[in-house]
Amino acid sequence: MAMSMNRRVFKWSTWLGWQLESNWTDPFPFIIYSIAKPIAGSLILVVMYSIIAGIGGQTDVGLFHYMYVSNAFFMFVAQVLFGITWVIHDDREHYRTLKYLYISPSNFFVYMLGRTISKLLVTTFAVIITMAFGVFFLGVPLDILGVNWLLFIVVMFIGLACVMSFGLALAGISFLTAKHSMGMNEGVAGIFYMFCGVIFPISILPGWGITLAKTLPVTYWLELIRRTLGLGEGIDTALASISTVDCMLILTISTIVFAVISVGVFKLGDYVARSKGLIDMTTAY
Amino acid sequence: MKFEENYEKPSWAVMNLRTAFGRAYPRIIGVNREPSWVFFDTFFPILSIAAYIYVYTALQAPPQYLGYVVIGGAMTAYWMNVLWGMAAQLYWEKEMGNLELYMVAPISRMAILGGMAIGGMFTSTVRAVTTILAGIYIFNITLTLEEPLMFVGIFIFTMTALYGMGMMFASMYMLWGREAWHMSNLLTEPIYLVSGFYFPVKGFQFLLGDPGFWLAVGASIIPVTLGLDGMRQCFFGPADGFLPLWVELFCLIILTVIFIILARFSLDYMENLAKKEGRLTLKWQ
Numbered sequence: 001m002a003m004s005m006n007r008r009v010f011k012w013s014t015w016l017g018w019q020l021e022s023n024w025t026d027p028f029p030f031i032i033y034s035i036a037k038p039i040a041g042s043l044i045l046v047v048m049y050s051i052i053a054g055i056g057g058q059t060d061v062g063l064f065h066y067m068y069v070s071n072a073f074f075m076f077v078a079q080v081l082f083g084i085t086w087v088i089h090d091d092r093e094h095y096r097t098l099k100y101l102y103i104s105p106s107n108f109f110v111y112m113l114g115r116t117i118s119k120l121l122v123t124t125f126a127v128i129i130t131m132a133f134g135v136f137f138l139g140v141p142l143d144i145l146g147v148n149w150l151l152f153i154v155v156m157f158i159g160l161a162c163v164m165s166f167g168l169a170l171a172g173i174s175f176l177t178a179k180h181s182m183g184m185n186e187g188v189a190g191i192f193y194m195f196c197g198v199i200f201p202i203s204i205l206p207g208w209g210i211t212l213a214k215t216l217p218v219t220y221w222l223e224l225i226r227r228t229l230g231l232g233e234g235i236d237t238a239l240a241s242i243s244t245v246d247c248m249l250i251l252t253i254s255t256i257v258f259a260v261i262s263v264g265v266f267k268l269g270d271y272v273a274r275s276k277g278l279i280d281m282t283t284a285y
Numbered sequence: 286m287k288f289e290e291n292y293e294k295p296s297w298a299v300m301n302l303r304t305a306f307g308r309a310y311p312r313i314i315g316v317n318r319e320p321s322w323v324f325f326d327t328f329f330p331i332l333s334i335a336a337y338i339y340v341y342t343a344l345q346a347p348p349q350y351l352g353y354v355v356i357g358g359a360m361t362a363y364w365m366n367v368l369w370g371m372a373a374q375l376y377w378e379k380e381m382g383n384l385e386l387y388m389v390a391p392i393s394r395m396a397i398l399g400g401m402a403i404g405g406m407f408t409s410t411v412r413a414v415t416t417i418l419a420g421i422y423i424f425n426i427t428l429t430l431e432e433p434l435m436f437v438g439i440f441i442f443t444m445t446a447l448y449g450m451g452m453m454f455a456s457m458y459m460l461w462g463r464e465a466w467h468m469s470n471l472l473t474e475p476i477y478l479v480s481g482f483y484f485p486v487k488g489f490q491f492l493l494g495d496p497g498f499w500l501a502v503g504a505s506i507i508p509v510t511l512g513l514d515g516m517r518q519c520f521f522g523p524a525d526g527f528l529p530l531w532v533e534l535f536c537l538i539i540l541t542v543i544f545i546i547l548a549r550f551s552l553d554y555m556e557n558l559a560k561k562e563g564r565l566t567l568k569w570q
Contacts, residue, residue: 025467033467036475040475048484051484186325187328189333204342282381
């Protein structure tokens, strides 16, 4: 009975999330919108690299592939983190449905997972478009036949579970914060952007930065993606000595640990918000 | 009757000044009552900017490029505020039910938006100054103001033109539903790209020749493009500047006048249109 209920909640919250993402416009503007943003984000790096290469700086094309691929897949981190936490603010203050969700017999945790899936779908489309743009227009040498797809799928599955865990933890904190604390999502994504080897190798960070980077699962997730796609691998000397099996092991264990912590943070945030009467808080300034 | 006899109606100017103050007040006080804001909105955004600094370090770029990132990063605070705190705010006010109260009050819409701008500028300035200080003290970036008077002029006219543009956007967003939210999202990375937030806009000309020059000219419609380029020239000299400083200042003055006038007409037009179409109080579209 409970399983059947959770399945329905998951299905309809995914559908709701998809409608919120996509039905504000016609399909054509929606596709343009979905393409323009990620491509522009990647082109910033392309222009930065090209200018510096043009005036005689670093011209290692491997570094460019490293930046491009990691930045494309980092969209999952940024979008999912932002998406999950925004569900709390949007449902609480904008649509003011959070309290009704609470008094319904549905499992709120399952509802949150469902809303995240729609965000994942939109982001997957953006990542595919960005990679295709890189391959066809920027000469990113992706050898589709050479990719270890099985490993890639496993890595993606674990990595996304990890990112969703972080998102749920932030959602738990969002129960207690005001609408304008979007900076929190931006900031946590910024920590990953800075310390996980997204647009530069972690080897150029100071010693403490490398140590911190090596404790974050996203670092290993991105490294594994680069290795499975055969793009930008070996550029990061701080990670080159860690074997693929070890990277997988670290990613899996840290994901499990972070998932347990995230569920705890989510439940704690939920409990404190209810104790303090913050479930229907509005912060309209 | 007694009240009306004793009540001295304030002049138009006093009433609108009070309006601007009244709208700015909750923004400044509101964020200060939410201590989490200080941390989330000042410390975290630095991380994303630091990531771009490390990209240039990895690319072995000349030192002034690190300074370009810091100035660009500081200006992102204002751009984000214009998008989310000005343009999208009327949409948010409509959803919250405040817009109809603004409409029935005997005050100028420009005064409300002006108040929002002042309140928003306070928070944005805190974030921008923190970014600059982080650049100086953490990344040892040397910023020497070579053209202080020009800098003041360029900064003031960039802000007035930018917030004038924000008022114009706000009038359009008043009509929209969720399109407003997505439009603000869409105007983030693509504008970071064309306005050269993380590289000098002259880079387009360097990479693409004449088409690049015209691309930068087109991007100059957005005041922050010339504002950023001008401010960078004030700190680092004209070597990577797009246009001579006085030309940029002149263009910014013209843009200020155009956007303020356009905002005035656009607000009246959109308000009438929204009334005719019955969309002023339409929520959750």
